[in-house]
Amino acid sequence: MTIPAITSINDLEQLYGVAGDASTEKVSDRITPAYRTLIAHSPFAALATCGPEGLDCSPRGDLPGFIHIHDDKTLMLPDRHGNNRIDSLRNVVRDSRVALMLLIPGSLTTLRINGRAIVSADADLLERFRVQGKLPRTVLVMTIAEIYFQCGRAILRSDLWNPATRVDPATLPTPGQILASMTDNRVGGDGYDRAWPERASQTMW
Incomplete structure (x- = not known):
């Protein structure tokens, strides 16, 4: 079966129309006070990266606040014990473009963050993220290009936080x-x- 594809940005925009003010005015190039609050309450994020072999999207999670706000342009994510595939980190070493999507249990609002990152194994940096005597292997240091909230339709449609649907x-x-x-x-x-x-x-x- 051959499925026709949309191959023109103009055709795509004709289908969807113009984004409203609420879709554009929410975008910031740094962490605002409201976005700081959302980051601080999120225990889970999906990390998207790209590399020569293709794309990767990897879960990241810990207690709320595990995404450390270094300043209004910089986030830090410790890389805890995992399966050692290091797909995301391999990508970042070769292509610094990254994206995060943060979830907050019970909230309809998600947070999207795009930017560039490095992987660091600096001893002083690792020490900042010691938990129960254990250090992360590395820390992902992300410089924010844009940050904005996503409306709650996907959460509502999926009924994601409803215990009855588990x-x-x-x-x-x-x-x-x-x-x-x-x-x-x-x-x-x-x-x-x-x-x-x-x-x-x-x-x-």
Whole structure:
């Protein structure tokens, strides 16, 4: 099946029309007091990066305030223990363009931040983010180009924060099952799933 594509910005704009003032006046090139409050309350962000191999979007999460506001143009994100794929960091080292989307549980407002970043392993910088005696491997230092809130329609349409719509995890494939099915049981399985909670608790930071 061949699906016709829109290939002209003019055609696209003809379909959607002109953005209203509320869509444009919310954009800032630095952290405003209101945006500072949203950042401080967010425990979760999606980090988007790009590199020679393509795009990546990676979850980042910790207690609210884990995205450190260094000044009104600079954010810092410690890179905690993970799976060591370092897809996002590989991209940033080669292409500094990054984007963040922050979520706040219970809020219809999301926050979008675009800019450029570096990856640093500076010892003094790492020390600022020590948790339970453990240091992050690196810190992502982001310089903001633009920051703005996103309206709540996506959250409303998805009914994201409604407890009644939550999916029972028992009805979903587990990571161990996914790994086992993809590796002819060489990796994963029930043992992987049973060990995960303890492994996660020991390697959270």
